[in-house]
Amino acid sequence: MKTNSTKGKENMKDKTQPMTEMTDTALKNYEQAVRTGLKWQEEAGKWWTSMLNQTHFAQDWQKRMSSMSGMANEFIPLAQRRMEEVMSLMEKNSRTGAELVKKAVDAAQTPAVAESQAKWVEFWTSSMGAVRSNAEALSLLSTKTIDSWIDFVQKNSDMAEARTAKM
Numbered sequence: 090m091k092t093n094s095t096k097g098k099e100n101m102k103d104k105t106q107p108m109t110e111m112t113d114t115a116l117k118n119y120e121q122a123v124r125t126g127l128k129w130q131e132e133a134g135k136w137w138t139s140m141l142n143q144t145h146f147a148q149d150w151q152k153r154m155s156s157m158s159g160m161a162n163e164f165i166p167l168a169q170r171r172m173e174e175v176m177s178l179m180e181k182n183s184r185t186g187a188e189l190v191k192k193a194v195d196a197a198q199t200p201a202v203a204e205s206q207a208k209w210v211e212f213w214t215s216s217m218g219a220v221r222s223n224a225e226a227l228s229l230l231s232t233k234t235i236d237s238w239i240d241f242v243q244k245n246s247d248m249a250e251a252r253t254a255k256m
Contacts, residue, residue: 121239122238125239129242129246163241163244164241167241174230178223181226185223189215189216192215195208
């Protein structure tokens with residue numbers, strides 16, 4: 090028969106396991122993003138060095154500038170989509186906040202105690218639902234942003250590696 094402390098330890102392991110996996114995944118993604126960022130910095134350093142040394146032909150400059158322009162053209166719509174999601178979330182939060190204020194004012198102005206208590210319970214239930222919904226939306230938005238950034242960096246680092254291999 091298991092004791093309460095043994096059950097508590099097993100319960101704690103069950104609860105910490107998903108967090109450990111999420112932390113490991115986040116750490117792995119972060120490390121990969123850092124490595125890719127370093128590769129990008131290395132490529133940028135090479136680009137600036139060759140620009141300052143002026144050892145390449147004008148065609149090579151044009152290719153490099155079009156490559157940088159292409160990356161910028163990919164990055165701007167990506168950032169714009171994330172900003173639209175943030176703006177949508179802010180708009181939703183504004184509406185939710187206004188509804189909650191209305192419920193709180195309504196509950197405060199209700200003269201009957203039983204009815205007032207019911208309205209306060211409804212207010213607090215709605216508030217907790219809004220907090221939960223907001224936390225989920227922020228988590229999803231953060232995940233999308235990080236995934237988009239990682240995809241962007243990986244794609245562009247792969248292109249940089251291919252260009253480096255050609256040189």
